[in-house]
Amino acid sequence: MDILIGLQWGDEGKGKIIDLISRDYDIIARFNGGANAGHSIYHNGKRITLKLLPSGIFYPHIKNIIGTGVVIDPLALQAEVKLLQSIISDTEIINRILISEKAHLVLPTYKYWDMYLEESLQYRTIGTTKNGIAPTYSNKILRQNVRVGDIFSKDFETYVFQILNKQYAELQALGQDMPPVQELYDNFLEACSFFKKLQITDTEISINEALKNNKKVLAEGAQATLLDIDHGTYPYVTSSNTIASAACVGLGVSPKLIDKIYGVTKAYCTRVGNGIFPTEITGSLADELREKGGEFGSNTKRPRRVGWLDLPALKYAVMLNGVTDLVLTKADILNGMSEVPICTAYETDGETRTLAAPKCVDNAPKPIWKFLDGWLSPLGKIDQKAQIPKELKLFISFLEEELNIPIKYLSTGPQREELIILGN
Missing domain, CATH: 1.10.300.10 (Adenylosuccinate Synthetase, subunit A, domain 2)
Structure with a gap:
């Protein structure tokens, strides 16, 4: 079983990535959260936000499991299924949904x-x-x-x-x-x-039998690492465990069966709601970045707070999840900047830390910045690794060196096909 999770405060673009790689899986399974999660996917040119349904729902060959760790609002699920049926004219959707009887x-x-x-x-x-x-x-x-x-x-x-x-x-x-x-x-x-029209079953048995029969399963995380109830920026967190190990509990799968762990990060940071945000920016620059990146809640439409990439927190998230493959999104939003700021360390009470969990304390950490050259070439029309601007290649190499993990996918825009595979 593979797992895909967000490495920041959510809204990293997990839905698009799962939708894209879903074709290689037999089962997509949600393991945490509820209708508070909004994964946006472009399907046939339409932007569709999934709140409870797994992001493999558009593929006829995929079984979509809502696992035991998810909390389900029956009215929200009914409305979501009916909306999808009306949008894509597919009455067979309900045959692709399995729900844990223990949720x-x-x-x-x-x-x-x-x-x-x-x-x-x-x-x-x-x-x-x-x-x-x-x-x-x-x-x-x-x-x-x-x-x-x-x-x-x-x-x-x-x-x-x-x-x-x-x-x-x-x-x-x-x-x-x-x-x-x-x-x-x-x-x-x-x-x-x-x-009662849906398949309600012991989904943990279904998943384990599928894995035993060499079927490919992808666990889809909702929210993100820094919103984890235990390891996030408490109390400004979600109500479930969001890190990769929670997939084993939420789906009833042994840790021995985990293979790849995909971690998704933006080239900058966003956050919805209250809580510490060490690299947050405000004013006209924040407004411009928010508008350009469409940084408004998929569910609530609330404007997201925005800030620059936070490496200490990203390293912390990578450590917690045991990430094997990185996915970088929204690099296209930073196109046109002369330089791109990155927080490489925190300074707190005279101490410098390059790996840290952002904490809700009175004495907020002071970011230490590194500025990399920006890229001026639009990314939306490139589809090969060789076409990536030199400055963005250096940005990617810097992240890979700092995090000690390869970046496998580079998203170049919101559409499903706007993605470049960087690694094998």
């Missing part, structure tokens, strides 16, 4: 808990997508939630009704605005009935 369900009240926690002055504001992800994982750990397989239980509707009424009363007492509880309940059950 946890996002109940409709959880979104309102998210809203309350984000908007209440009594709680820390994180900047979440308000999709109910954290409350779902919280109730999973408390062992008070329902799972996909429970929809077949004779007590399912009764138990869900009890949970919704209890939480609804609690939220009302806190002053949270909500639609009628019966409306939430009816819409949720209608979406759950849609689930």
Whole structure:
């Protein structure tokens, strides 16, 4: 099994890369997160954002698995499947989807808990997508939630009704605005009935049997390394483990079966929401980079914070994940700059560190900069390694030397075909 993960704060272009290399796999499997993840893919010239479905969904030969580690909003999944069916006129999509019966369900009240926690002055504001992800994982750990397989239980509707009424009363007492509880309940059950049209199974068994039969499996990570609940910039992180080793837990696969680990990084950095961002830039330059790179949330459309490439954090992410192959995206966005800044180290309290985890502390690290020559030639029309501008080749070589890992793919634009293979 191979794994593909993001090495920054998300939005590195993972969806495009997975969509491109999917043709070489038999199974694409999501292992973490929920509908808070937006992977954008250009299909037949249309930009499509996938939130829950794995990025191999456009290939008829691929089985797309939503694994045990994912939290699933039935309404979001139903809407996503129906939207795809209408866009690409493919009614066979549902036959390519397998869902873990052990994956946890996002109940409709959880979104309102998210809203309350984000908007209440009594709680820390994180900047979440308000999709109910954290409350779902919280109730999973408390062992008070329902799972996909429970929809077949004779007590399912009764138990869900009890949970919704209890939480609804609690939220009302806190002053949270909500639609009628019966409306939430009816819409949720209608979406759950849609689930029964899909293949619900022990996906961990399906994946392991596929691997035993020499099928190729790619685990698709949502969010990214620096948003990991344990190893990211806590508390401004997501609610799941996002690093490569989480794929083994979220899919039920032994670490002995892992082969390649692809890590995706932009040529610069972006971040959505609150939290430390050592290389962040502001002002007109940030606005220009944001507009040029289309740096607005795939899900929320919120403008992303932007900054220069952060090597200490990137080295940390490479170490955590055991990356074997790098993918570099958005180099085309930096085209036309006379020089490209890179943070090569942090200086904190007189100490210089070239490998570090960005920490949410009062004394923020001071970036130490290196400036490389920029490239002036547009990248969108090149399709061979020999055509890459000399300055970009030096940029790539510098990263490979610093990270001690080869860059296998260079993305030259948003379209599927805008990619150059640099390594074998």
